[in-house]
Amino acid sequence: MKRVKVSNNVIRRMPRYLRKLDELTEAGITRISSFDLGHQLGLTPSQIRQDFSCFGEFGQQGYGYNVAALREQVAAILGMDRGFHAVLIGVGNIGRALMENFCFSEWGFHLLCAFDIKPELIGTELSGVPIRDMAEMERFLSDNAVDVAVLAVPKEAARRVTERLTACGIGAIWNFTNVELTDPNSNILVENIHFSDSLLSLSYFISERKDEEAIRAAKAEKLAEADKQDQ
Amino acid sequence: MKRVKVSNNVIRRMPRYLRKLDELTEAGITRISSFDLGHQLGLTPSQIRQDFSCFGEFGQQGYGYNVAALREQVAAILGMDRGFHAVLIGVGNIGRALMENFCFSEWGFHLLCAFDIKPELIGTELSGVPIRDMAEMERFLSDNAVDVAVLAVPKEAARRVTERLTACGIGAIWNFTNVELTDPNSNILVENIHFSDSLLSLSYFISERKDEEAIRAAKAEKLAEADKQDQ
């Protein structure tokens, strides 16, 4: 597989391709053209072909793409076959929801264990994943090759825990706290799930639409009034 | 406030500005230049100024931006002062986590109620929010002005519930299911929280970095070998 520098936009589209390809597989569809795939995702055929061509030649002239083969290629591009190791920090509501509902292995990850400070949780298991004492985190991280720390601690603890993780030399953080961890000096990879950013973007779009509707309504009313005066 | 067509990228940066401005406020900082703000967010001063200039003139030559005033402008841009109404569909782990931990009102939203099908939940409250029977959803939506449905049902139910919501004429969905709801025919606003997309993007970046490291290591080894043969 090619690995040239690929733009962020392309990379962010890859998981969507994966999801769509899985959906097609489930629907029993075995081949698809860039035209149809683009149509289903709201993208142009050109973009589909450009995106995949960043990584190799996965299609066939006159045929299109084989769904199963393309799915495997996308999975490989995303690193789903690498078996990365993750640990979860913080077994609050979000942490528990992740352990109980989010299937790490479906995406190629192994969740080794979780950490928390609550004594009643320490030593127990959830969905087969052991919960350890937060105090043992450093030791565990030095004894085990861990690729990602899933950060699900309360807001107030976010920075302190991040410092500890950085000190351990962790390479990546999947950040569920509403704290901006991005640090220009650090080269740790941070991927954020910012619920509030997402909701506020939606809030913007709803506002925009309401304003547009209000303008349309005002125009319509003005028109109706003008009509009435004309008569 | 201006409301010209603003690009998606600009809008997605607004919530980050809001967060940073809140952080500055908490730290007691009352003014900031585009240079400093950009530095703290990893953006150029030009971009900061361009972004805000989409909505008006919020700064002052020779001074910069007043943190509190800018924060209020950004909040208004995002529609945080509009008091949008939301309902939650599905009180599983994610739904419960949202009710217990996510402060809708902090972002200007009112969570009116939640819906579920489990009899033991119906009629109870969580964080002061009543849980109703899913069967009453249509009636509730026609009796109340609801701007957003927060979709947190199991994967299998996602499409069916979306159809019901669309039939009710709901304007926006905040989608926590791992299902691609985007429908080219519908003009419903959909904002996705796709955990797996986020993790897979991170997976890509980790893979990329590991590959780069492997290449570097291979080069170093080759060099060392060449050196040994030279001696």
Next chain:
DNA sequence: TAGATTGTTAATCGATTAACAATC
């Protein structure tokens, strides 16, 4: 006033789209 910093126009850069030869 002098220094700082904005808002905006112009220049650059990068991403998307279109076009088409290659070929299954």
Next chain:
DNA sequence: TAGATTGTTAATCGATTAACAATC
């Protein structure tokens, strides 16, 4: 073979960056 559709090159479009006059 003819039709379909790729991969890639060139053209277009849009977003970011740089520059600078305006002005606090």
